[in-house]
Amino acid sequence: MGAGMGAFLGLLVVAVLLVVVLSDREPRLTGSNSDVRLSGRSLEVVAGAQRCQRDVLPAGTGAVRVFLGLRGDSGGPVRVTLERADGTTARTGIPRRTEPGTVEVAVEPTVAEENAEARICFTNRGEDTIEFAGDRTPFLGGGANATSALLDDDIRVDFLRPAEETWWSLAPRVAERFGVAKTSFSGPWLFWVVLGVVLLVAIATVMLLSRTLRSR
Amino acid sequence: MSGRLEGSWAALRRVPAAAWVCAAIAVANAACWATVTPPYWVPDEIAHFGYVQHLAETGEPPTPGPYQPSEEQAALAAGLGFAVEGRPPWRAAEGRALRRMVDGREIGRVDEGQAYAAASYPPLYYAYEALAYRVFHGASVDDRLYAMRLASALLAGLTVLFTFLFLRELIPRRPWAGTVGALAVAFQPLLGFLAGGVNNDGLILACAAALLFALARAFQRGLNLGLGAFIGAVLAIGLLTKPTILGLVPGTALALLLLVWRAPGERRPAALGTAAAALVTIVPFLAWQGIERALLDRESGPTGGVASSTVTQSAGQLTDLLSYLWQALLPRLPFMFDQFPYYAPWEIYFKGFIGRFGWFEFGFPEAWNVVGLAIFAVIVVLAALGARAHAPALRDRWPELLVYVALAGGVLLATEIAAYQYHLVAPGQYAEQTRYLLPLLGLYGAFIALAALGAGPRHGRAVGAFLVMLAMGHSIFSLLLTVARFYT
Numbered sequence: 060m061g062a063g064m065g066a067f068l069g070l071l072v073v074a075v076l077l078v079v080v081l082s083d084r085e086p087r088l089t090g091s092n093s094d095v096r097l098s099g100r101s102l103e104v105v106a107g108a109q110r111c112q113r114d115v116l117p118a119g120t121g122a123v124r125v126f127l128g129l130r131g132d133s134g135g136p137v138r139v140t141l142e143r144a145d146g147t148t149a150r151t152g153i154p155r156r157t158e159p160g161t162v163e164v165a166v167e168p169t170v171a172e173e174n175a176e177a178r179i180c181f182t183n184r185g186e187d188t189i190e191f192a193g194d195r196t197p198f199l200g201g202g203a204n205a206t207s208a209l210l211d212d213d214i215r216v217d218f219l220r221p222a223e224e225t226w227w228s229l230a231p232r233v234a235e236r237f238g239v240a241k242t243s244f245s246g247p248w249l250f251w252v253v254l255g256v257v258l259l260v261a262i263a264t265v266m267l268l269s270r271t272l273r274s275r
Numbered sequence: 276m277s278g279r280l281e282g283s284w285a286a287l288r289r290v291p292a293a294a295w296v297c298a299a300i301a302v303a304n305a306a307c308w309a310t311v312t313p314p315y316w317v318p319d320e321i322a323h324f325g326y327v328q329h330l331a332e333t334g335e336p337p338t339p340g341p342y343q344p345s346e347e348q349a350a351l352a353a354g355l356g357f358a359v360e361g362r363p364p365w366r367a368a369e370g371r372a373l374r375r376m377v378d379g380r381e382i383g384r385v386d387e388g389q390a391y392a393a394a395s396y397p398p399l400y401y402a403y404e405a406l407a408y409r410v411f412h413g414a415s416v417d418d419r420l421y422a423m424r425l426a427s428a429l430l431a432g433l434t435v436l437f438t439f440l441f442l443r444e445l446i447p448r449r450p451w452a453g454t455v456g457a458l459a460v461a462f463q464p465l466l467g468f469l470a471g472g473v474n475n476d477g478l479i480l481a482c483a484a485a486l487l488f489a490l491a492r493a494f495q496r497g498l499n500l501g502l503g504a505f506i507g508a509v510l511a512i513g514l515l516t517k518p519t520i521l522g523l524v525p526g527t528a529l530a531l532l533l534l535v536w537r538a539p540g541e542r543r544p545a546a547l548g549t550a551a552a553a554l555v556t557i558v559p560f561l562a563w564q565g566i567e568r569a570l571l572d573r574e575s576g577p578t579g580g581v582a583s584s585t586v587t588q589s590a591g592q593l594t595d596l597l598s599y600l601w602q603a604l605l606p607r608l609p610f611m612f613d614q615f616p617y618y619a620p621w622e623i624y625f626k627g628f629i630g631r632f633g634w635f636e637f638g639f640p641e642a643w644n645v646v647g648l649a650i651f652a653v654i655v656v657l658a659a660l661g662a663r664a665h666a667p668a669l670r671d672r673w674p675e676l677l678v679y680v681a682l683a684g685g686v687l688l689a690t691e692i693a694a695y696q697y698h699l700v701a702p703g704q705y706a707e708q709t710r711y712l713l714p715l716l717g718l719y720g721a722f723i724a725l726a727a728l729g730a731g732p733r734h735g736r737a738v739g740a741f742l743v744m745l746a747m748g749h750s751i752f753s754l755l756l757t758v759a760r761f762y763t
Contacts, residue, residue, distance in 0.1 A: 065737030069744020076748065080755070087763055094361035096636065115366070175368065195358070203359040203636060205704055229763060236762040239370035240313065240355055240363045243378065243415045253310050257751060260303050264458060264747055267296045271454040272736040 062272035066265060084223040086124070086163065087232075089170075090117035091194075091217040098192035099199040100212045101128050104137075109182040110191075112213040116141055116177035120170040121221020123151065124163045125181075125214060128190035133157045135189060138182040141166065143174045155185060169221050179216060191215065293454050294439040301435035301461035301470075304750060305428035308471025311757050313363035314355060314420050316633050317472025318710075321348060321357075323404075324420055324473050325389030326396070331405035331412075332385045336398045338573050343388030347416045350376045359634045362761055377416050393475070395574070397563060399515035400475035423473045430477040431470035435461045437484035438717045442724055444491035455727050455739035456720030462746040463719070464630045464753035469710055475517045476710055482513040483714030486523060487682075490530045493548070494675040498534040503548025506531075507555025514560045522689030523714060526682030527552075533674040599695045603707060604687060614698075619707060625651075627709025630753045635708060637760050639752075650745065654726045657738065661729030679718055686714050 092114050104110045123139065137153040151164045183189055193212025197203035226233075234250035241249065315321050325348055329337040344352070354373030355363050364370055388394075407426035411419045438460045442453030460466065470477045489506045496502075510527065513520030531549040538545035567573050601607070602614045629647040631638040639647070662669060669676060690711040697706035723746075727739030 062736035062740045065734075065740035066744055069741040069748070073744060073748030073751065077751070080752070090365060091362070094356070094358035096360045117366070173366065173368075197358075197360050200703065203634070205701070226763075233758060233762045235367075236365040237311075237758070239365055239367060240373050240417075241310070242418045242421045243374065244418070249310060253307050253754075256303055256307055257754065260300055260307075261747060261751075263296060263300055263303075264743065267293060267300075267454065267458070268740050268743060271293050271451050272740055 063269065066268050066272075070265070081226040084225055086122065086219045087224045087229050089119045089218045089220055090115060091215070092213060093194045093215045093217065095193075095195065095197045095203070095215070097198040097201070098126065098194070098196060098212075098215060099201070099204055099207070100193035100196035100209055101190040102193055102212060102214055103130070103188050103190045104181055104183040105188045106183055106186050109180055110214065111178055111180040114177055114179050114213070114216060116143065116170055116174040116179075117218050118170055118173040119220055120166060120218040122163055122165045122219040124161060124217040124219055125153070126160070126192035127153070127156065127162050128159045128192070129156070129187065130190065131187035133185070134159075134187050135183070135185045137189065138180075138184055139164065140180045140182075141170075142178040142180070144176040163219065165221070170218075179214075181214060290436070290440070291443070291450070293450075294436055294443075294457070297439050297454065297457040297461055298432035298436040300458065301466070302428050302432035304461060304467045305431035305470040306425055307754060308467040308757075309421065309424035309428050310471075311754055311761075312468065312471060312632070313761055314417055315352060315357050316363070316761070317469070317474055318634050318708075319392055320420075320473050321352065322389075322391040322393040323401070323475060324348065324423070325386075325391065326393045326398075326401045327404040327408050327423060327473065328384055329387075329389055330398060330401050331408040335571060336401070336573065337390040337394045338387055339390075339394040340388045342391035343386045345386045345389045346383035347377070348386075348389055350382055351416050351420075360636055365762070373417075374415075396475055396517055397515045399512060400478040400517070403478065404473060420473065424471055427473055427477045428470050430481045431461075431466055433481040434466065434470070434477075434484045434716065437481065437488045438720045441484060441488040441491050441717045442720055444488065444495050445721055446724060446728070447495070449724075449728065449735075451736060452724040452727055452739065455743055456722075456724035458743045459723040459746045460716050460720040462743070462750040463628075463713075463716060464632075464750050465628065465709060465713060466716060467750060468630075468632050468753070468757075469713070476519070476713065478516045479513055479519050480713050480716060482509050482516065482520060483523060484717045485509045486513075486527065487679075487717035490527065490678060491675070493530070493534050494672070494678075497538060498531070498545040498548035500544065500547045500551050503531075503551035504555050506548075507552040510552070510556040511559040514556070515563055519686075519689070519711060519714065522686035523682055525685045526678055529681045530675075530678040533678065537674060596692070596695055599698070600688070600691050603691045603694070615705070619705075623705070623707045624709050624712065628712075630749075630756065631709070632753065632757050633760065637756070639756060643752075654723065654742070657726035657729035658722055659729065660731075661725040661727075664729065664731070679721075683715050683718060686712060 102110065127134065133155055135153050135155045139151045139153065141149045149166050149168065149170065151166045153162050153164055156162070181191065191214040194215035195210040195212045196208070199207040234247035237250040238246040238248070321344065325344060326337055328345060328348065329335070354376040364373060404423045404426055407422040408419050411422045414422070435457055439453055439457035442456045443450060446452045466480065470480070486506065486509045489502055489509060493502050493506070506527065510520060510524065513523070531552060535542055535545045535549055598611045599614045602611060603619045605620070606618070607613060625648065626638055626644050627635070629639055629644050690707065694706040698704065723742055727735050727742060730738035
């Protein structure tokens with residue numbers, strides 16, 4: 060087997076994996092209020108009570124995701140309202156649950172415009188206290204929170220696009236986000252430049268290998 | 276003087292073109308990392324930036340003490356909404372708010388506590404970065420940080436350049452294998468990630484690669500005054516950068532002893548080289564220590580920890596230390612007290628090498644790590660075949676191989692002893708990180724080259740090319756993982 064064949068097979072493996080991974084359909088975020096991967100704090104909402112918080116409601120949101128814990132055998136249902144500053148409201152609900160965990164519920168209609176001063180309320184319409192994961196306190200005792208400090212959390216809310224999407228369709232949105240907070244001159248173009256450099260590096264590597272591995 | 280300059284120029288011209296291309300690939304790769312990773316989301320980057328800022332603004336290194344960022348450091352952190360596990364701003368409005376916080380107004384750039392955990396490090400890396408800072412002194416704080424990251428990316432090129440030259444000395448009859456090993460190092464994601472941030476590990480990695488090259492050259496061609504001085508200079512640069520380099524000192528000392536012992540005939544050049552190495556190592560370091568104490572009223576490494584400046588010297592029981600060291604690197608034996616809540620070689624070192632990024636809080640899914648382990652197992656088998664095929668040559672070079680084992684052992688021991696000291700003062704916390712083993716990247720390159728050779732004369736080049744493509748894919752997926760973490 061020649062060196063060219065080895066490089067070709069390697070490239071083929073990488074290219075096939077890239078296509079598979081980038082074509083994977085998953086729920087994608089429009090935004091999130093979370094600063095943590097695993098929350099170190101839970102916020103309870105007792106039966107019949109309501110908990111509200113201010114959040115940015117990103118454009119394009121068609122679903123929300125929260126992380127729910129139960130005190131008893133079951134919890135909920137929970138009514139979720141998203142009130143925009145102009146007074147219009149979108150509603151959704153979390154049905155009664157017997158298992159804790161991640162909950163994704165659709166929001167209708169899809170949020171057309173970003174609202175920086177939205178008010179999100181969770182009303183526990185069930186008979187047991189329920190808990191929601193917080194958005195700021197990292198997992199207690201973990202690397203990001205070695206001192207187990209408790210912060211002033213809101214309920215963690217991940218805002219999702221209405222349908223599952225591939226990376227291909229999300230790429231323009233990623234480019235926009237990529238350019239927001241890097242340098243004074245960055246913009247979406249920077250993302251495409253990085254992809255271009257990665258491609259050039261790959262070409263240079265293949266050329267170098269083909270020259271070096273052919274010579275004695 | 277001009278003769279020496281001409282000599283240096285001639286030496287540079289003798290460096291093969293392939294070495295420069297490998298180095299350029301490493302720089303481009305690290306520059307991609309510098310651009311993809313949001314500001315401050317590299318371990319301790321805020322503190323390292325603070326050190327550079329203090330040095331560049333005042334001409335003096337900061338004094339260790341409680342964390343107190345400069346106004347500008349704090350403004351950037353606030354504008355980014357920086358939290359270790361958080362994300363940078365996505366919305367244009369947040370970007371505009373960030374610009375209002377950091378652009379076009381005079382805000383404080385100096386505070387004595389701005390370098391926090393980095394303050395006790397020696398100043399050489401920061402002096403290098405201060406050049407980039409000063410060149411862009413009038414630019415915004417995030418632009419200066421980006422310039423510093425790109426300056427750091429150049430060090431990845433230096434690391435790979437020296438790795439290439441090390442492998443050429445190690446495997447002189449098969450230069451293609453050196454290219455394969457150097458490219459594997461150039462695409463190692465942790466190298467790109469670290470060198471793409473402001474972090475003094477970048478210069479340490481370049482020093483370690485240069486040291487490996489110099490030692491291999493000395494074993495191939497004999498130690499002389501020039502090479503000894505080069506070894507000393509590399510160690511001195513390392514000592515003036517971060518005490519991590521201390522892990523390489525015992526192996527280097529062993530190398531010098533062996534080089535003098537086995538010098539053919541006249542031992543004077545080798546002895547002179549050893550003396551030069553010792554002098555050039557110690558004199559600049561002692562001079563800096565004197566300046567610090569006499570003029571700056573501060574103390575820096577290597578009195579601090581090898582791995583992290585937050586590590587302080589602390590005594591533990593010897594048996595406890597030995598048990599800790601064993602469990603950090605090998606499976607726990609039944610009679611040992613359980614020191615780790617996980618199997619450290621897998622959880623920390625292997626998974627870390629496959630890739631943990633940001634403040635080391637995200638990495639590949641478990642299945643990818645398992646696939647990585649399977650590939651690694653195949654590479655180990657190939658490398659073993661390579662070692663068997665070249666057994667006579669390896670036997671002849673046993674002193675050199677012994678030195679590489681000593682260098683690796685020194686780095687491992689130094690890292691683990693520092694981690695143990697940290698563990699004593701912070702029970703339940705573990706300071707081990709894969710990056711502390713990256714001074715051994717040159718040996719990793721040799722391992723990959725040996726695996727390619729292990730496929731035999733017929734298939735070796737093809738396997739080498741295949742491994743490089745896999746390494747490149749590994750790098751691309753690591754970048755995508757980082758894009759996914761911060762922007763999706």
